[in-house]
Amino acid sequence: MLLKPSEQQAGSAAEASRKSVPSRRPRAQSRPSATKLFVLDTNVLMHDPTSLFRFEEHDVFLPIMTLEELDNNKSGISEIARNARQASRFLDDIVSHAKQPIAEGIPLARHEADNARGRLYLQTEAINGHIPANLPIGKTDNHIIGVVIYLQKRDPKRRVTLVSKDINMRIKARALGLTVEDYYNDKVLEDADLLYTGVRELPADFWDNHGRDIESWKREGRTYYRIRGPLCQNLLLNEFVYQDGERPLLATVKEISDRTAVLETARDYTHGKNNVWGITA
Incomplete structure (x- = not known):
């Protein structure tokens, strides 16, 4: 069948238009990190010193204020003081065996039998300007919340979770849109769980x-x-x-x-x- 010149031009234009339009493929979305980062409040360590080893393949972050509070509560004969001292001993053992800079994270698995496969991160730099204006700067809880906000902004693709036994702190953090969890694992590790298998x-x-x-x-x-x-x-x-x-x-x-x-x-x-x-x- 013969086409009129106008029909031939229209067909050629349509074909050229089809060739010039690139095929649209869905963009690959960046997936969030598979491992989480748990920021521990001091009361978690004073409740269970072995909480450092409870998060399996996930990483643990300790703000400098958590370490300060741990140091302030280590004196005495109460259970809280004993737990604070035990947590400090765990931290000293982990840090003293570090083979790389602390800022890069310290592996929590001291032996192959340990369940903890993540890393321990300690705050090694000043984190200022991340406390919301409506929160008092002088409170320790608010400084820890500011650290969580900073970590979430620094790595938005990773889930950062604040872990605290303090109800009011969890309420404030949730009000600010942060991910918060209570520490509810009260099963104390047996001594054999932390010993080397030999x-x-x-x-x-x-x-x-x-x-x-x-x-x-x-x-x-x-x-x-x-x-x-x-x-x-x-x-x-x-x-x-x-x-x-x-x-x-x-x-x-x-x-x-x-x-x-x-x-x-x-x-x-x-x-x-x-x-x-x-x-x-």
């Missing part, structure tokens, strides 16, 4: 780094190895170490001296030669 898995390159100039001997049916290498200074006496693979190792650390350590191999009762009345583990 078991260490050796890295895959252990023998490459510690097999040079190795000494071995047998005594009373046990095999001993004197090893040298960088990991020796981190081993603990009576620590159980193991390595799976083609040449598995099960041993106990018997001696530590400078950069050397003595390992005593354990009897593997899963092996047929160590069976007891034909029964293996």
